[in-house]
Amino acid sequence: MSKQSNQDFFGSSKVAEAKSFNIREFLNKLLYHWPLYIIFCVICFSIAAFYVRYKRPVYEIHAKLLIKDNQSEGKKTALEELNLTGSTNNLEAEMGLMSSIPVTKRVVESLKLWVSYFEPTKYYSYRDLYKDSPVDFSMIKPGEGQLDHVFDIIIADDKSFLIKQSGDKTTRFNFSNNIKTSFGVWRLDKTESFANYIGRTIRIKLVDPDEVVKWYQYQIHETPIPKSTNVDVSMDDEVPQRGRDIVDNLLISYMDASVQEKRESTHNTLKFVDQRLASLTGELNNVERKYEGFKSNQGITEIADQSSLFQGNAQDNQKNLNAINIQLSLIDGIEAYVNSDEGAMSAPSTIGLDNSGLTSLVEKLTALQLEHTKLLATLPETNPLFNPLNQQISSTRNALKQNLKSFKSGLQTTKRSLQNLGSGYQSSIRNIPGQERELVDIKRMQGIKENLYVYLLQKKEELSLDYASTISDAVIIDYAHNGNQKAPIPKSVYGIALMFGLLIPTALIYGRDAFKNRIQSKNSIISATGLNVLSEIVHSDDPDPIVVLHQKTFIGEQFRDLRTKLNYLHGGRSDGRTTLFTSSIAGEGKSFILSNLGTVLSVAGKKTVLLELDLRRPTFATRFKLDDKRPGLTEYLIGNATKSEVIQPSGISENLFVIPAGIIPPNPSELLESTELVQLITELKKEYANVLIDTPPVHLLTDAMIIAHLCDVSMYVIRQDYTPKHELEFIKELNAEKKLPRLNLIFNGVQSDKTGSNYGYQNNSYIKEARKPFKSRLKKFFSRF
Structure with a gap:
């Protein structure tokens, strides 16, 4: 199987699963702390019962x-x-x-x-x-x-x-x-x-x-x-x-x-109306006096009658003036006749002339001239018969002229009088509309004041009635009565108590985890780093560091599962497999995992050697109860011991060997860069099926990266409730930069009930663990708080 297929086999589906919210894990974590929920529910229900009992409804x-x-x-x-x-x-x-x-x-x-x-x-x-x-x-x-x-x-x-x-x-x-x-x-x-x-x-x-x-x-x-x-x-x-x-x-x-x-509003309005009525009374009196004075000054009784009178007089005056003009026209005709030569004009008409003497003189002159004309027809003008006739004509003509002059003068005087009188009539007629308009304005103002006065008088009476009969605009339909009991409502109070009884411990659990800032679950590791967690190792209270030798234990099965996965990681190779173990900080259990994994590998018949490169804090001598007088790796690297002298049997299995660190050197990093170490690992790969190397924490020291190129696979140990969360970012960068070969994560010290994780075989009745001591069970119970 290829390296890429191995990674896909252990990682892709689980990474995707970790990024989604796991409700089962959430509930399992809460159920682990069930005593905390019972305590807070009891407290909250007690408070609720006390509140319902003694709170006045x-x-x-x-x-x-x-x-x-x-x-x-x-x-x-x-x-x-x-x-x-x-x-x-x-x-x-x-x-x-x-x-x-x-x-x-x-x-x-x-x-x-x-x-x-x-x-x-x-x-x-x-x-x-x-x-x-x-x-x-x-x-x-x-x-x-x-x-x-x-x-x-x-x-x-x-x-x-x-x-x-x-x-x-x-x-x-x-x-x-x-x-x-x-x-x-x-x-x-x-x-x-x-x-x-x-x-x-x-x-x-x-x-x-x-x-x-x-x-x-x-x-x-x-x-x-x-x-x-x-x-x-x-x-x-x-x-x-x-x-x-x-x-x-x-x-x-x-x-x-x-x-x-x-009532107050009505009273104020009544006062206003009274004041306005008093003011209107004075205003109305002033308008009426003004109306009376105007008619008296203009000599007006009634505008319509006076206008008719002026119109009639003007018409009569015009009629008289027309008659005078006719008389003058007749006089002008007579004058023209009198002043004309004899026979030049015919006799003028005197019809319509109002002067009988003048009419008779015209008729006389006309008759004399007719007679003179008749004589001329038979006699010459020089005939003495014309002399008396000419004298009569001359005297009549002169008399007629005198009479015409005096009559015409009288008519002209009369005409001027009529014309002046007509101008007066026209002026009076033209003044009538203005007088009428002014009088109408006065009468209109008088009418407005009268109407307003009457209106206010009417409203005053109505306001007085309103004031006397004022009632509210509101009517009480239902007088005050008791409704439902609003508080306390027992069901609501106990419901709130239950809610707080569940929310408070939940907040405490997750708040405590957030405050501690320690890694709690596998999913948080996968989400933060994008790497798969190869294996989870449960927490062990066993004082023996080699826990896999005990029969029928969950942790033993987990190490055997890790052994199987290690075979996949090495691509099915059976010899010369080199695996590096490291962590972020001290105390995360990498030496514990390496020791137990080495044990299960050796028990399976694989010749295994454990190489302790943590030269600053060696633990193998104590863990495997080795002879501390024999030399270790430090002595070998400085040339004071041979390979056969530093390799010691573990005392656990005939296939398991240990190379302890030996004395603590002053320059451990320099020793790890020596060619002697490279030669040693090369030789061990030829002699042993598995070489498991224990290194110091990689975030504190560079020792692990110094020898990383000599290893095939890297195991990075993270411990639950111990490793800080910020170390996950460092692991992500470490993987991105490929500083460790084939990096895989192991989650150590897992308390499955506490984190909400679950293992199928752990709950399987097929595997039966011995009943733990009372002290251990009591400690686990109190951990639920």
């Missing part, structure tokens, strides 16, 4: 409250319609008021929760005497600073009591008398339960009320119920009656505070 207290939602009801109060409250009530706001300091403080003060009364019981515990106290504490005048005091009293008789002081001293006081102490002036009064407590001790505990308020704010919980406006109010208390009283008082105080808040 804590109960859940519940109450249910319905908070009305005004928005969902579609109704608004007068206050909400005025929008002076900021927002309507909602669930969160109401819950905030419920858990506010003023409401909680009212509960604390009404129930005097800042005073507690207790009676001593067994095991230094106290029974709460809520509603059952024989005395009632009253603070007359508190002292300076926070109130935080505890004192014990002894009820001496029906008239007096004793206050315990330091030591065994007591001071007597009478009931209902004022007592002055460091925390204030106070007194004690008797209650209905007083007669049952004469001669007994009562503890009174005083706490600052503000601190109590903070405490109950934390203890009381308001939880909205989904898809509703209901709120579940709950708290936990050792005294169910006190819990119910607190929750009920909280609900009543909250409802009172809610009503008071609404």
Whole structure:
């Protein structure tokens, strides 16, 4: 079989297995320490039983409250319609008021929760005497600073009591008398339960009320119920009656505070409305006076009538002006006729002319000119008959001109008057919209003030009704009642006790291993180094260093298994096999393993020699009880002895021989580098089937690496609960650098039950070991702790 196949045979599957978590190994390790688990379980269950027995039970207290939602009801109060409250009530706001300091403080003060009364019981515990106290504490005048005091009293008789002081001293006081102490002036009064407590001790505990308020704010919980406006109010208390009283008082105080808040808000709004009404009264009077003055100054009665009048007058004036213009037009025509040459124009029309004299003169002139025209048709113009006619025409024309001039002047004067009058009418008509607008603004302001005044008067009446009929928005559905017992719950307490009874020893076991920083399991070796553990050797308490000679022992079977694996490592060779044994530090058992392996090899008929190269701390002479007068390896290397002189029979088997170290030299490393050692090992390989070499710890000294090239296989010994974990990194580097040939690991001193490892043959009834001595069994039992 090749070297690579040997390595695969012993390593690959086990390395992979070591990298996964082994639940069986974990459980076996815990089961090894079963007495530790029993002790801690007993302790934890005892504590749990004591806790369940003497811990006062804590109960859940519940109450249910319905908070009305005004928005969902579609109704608004007068206050909400005025929008002076900021927002309507909602669930969160109401819950905030419920858990506010003023409401909680009212509960604390009404129930005097800042005073507690207790009676001593067994095991230094106290029974709460809520509603059952024989005395009632009253603070007359508190002292300076926070109130935080505890004192014990002894009820001496029906008239007096004793206050315990330091030591065994007591001071007597009478009931209902004022007592002055460091925390204030106070007194004690008797209650209905007083007669049952004469001669007994009562503890009174005083706490600052503000601190109590903070405490109950934390203890009381308001939880909205989904898809509703209901709120579940709950708290936990050792005294169910006190819990119910607190929750009920909280609900009543909250409802009172809610009503008071609404009344205060309504009262403030009423004051505001009254102030606004007084202001509006003055403003309304000012607007009305302004309206009256404007109409008086403008001479206005009604804008519409006055506008119609102005429009009618303007139309009449325009009609008259049009008539005058017609008259003037006729006058202009007559003037043109009068001023024209005779016969140049036809006679003008006088229809519509309002001057009869002027009309007659025009008609007369027209008739004279017609006559003159007729005469011209028969007579020459120089005829004396034309003279009187021409004189009449001239005189009529002159008269007509004078008459036209005076009449035209009158018409023009009348026209100017009508034009001025029409401009006045137009100006008045143009001023009417502005006056109307100003008057409308005044009337609008007057209407606004009147409407607002009437609205506020109406709301004042509604607010007054609201103030008189104010009720809370909350309704108590369920008053406070006891719920389930919250603590202690025996099943939970014992379950926690069991959990701690298992967790504490587990933490101690693994914590102790982590603190010790020693190698505990084969899997940790494989995971850290990547190397296979060739063999595990169980721990042995046998004082005899050669343990394989005893019949039917587990450790003997393990060494025989190692012998078989060694054959594979040497590739089936039967002669000249050289195996080096080393470790990280002293005391890991490499000499023990080498001695017992050499023994089982020799018993199998293999001629074996054990070579002790640990020249600094030799042990072979003592282990094999050799003759210490005979020379050893040191003497041979310095030339003071021959090979035959240093080889001694082991006295165990005829096939087992030992070469002890001999005297301790001053320069052991130099001796190991000598050619004599190389020659010796070469000769031993020819004479013996197995040469087993014991070397010093390789992490402390370089001796093993000096002779490593002379060996075929290296055995590296690691001892459970002894070898430090940091040595695994050194072994990994040693293997990576190939400083030792064919490196294999042996895990020594293994306590299988303690580490969780298991060996099939160890639990097999086929191999029966002799019963160990009582002392050994007792030591093993205590190791389980």
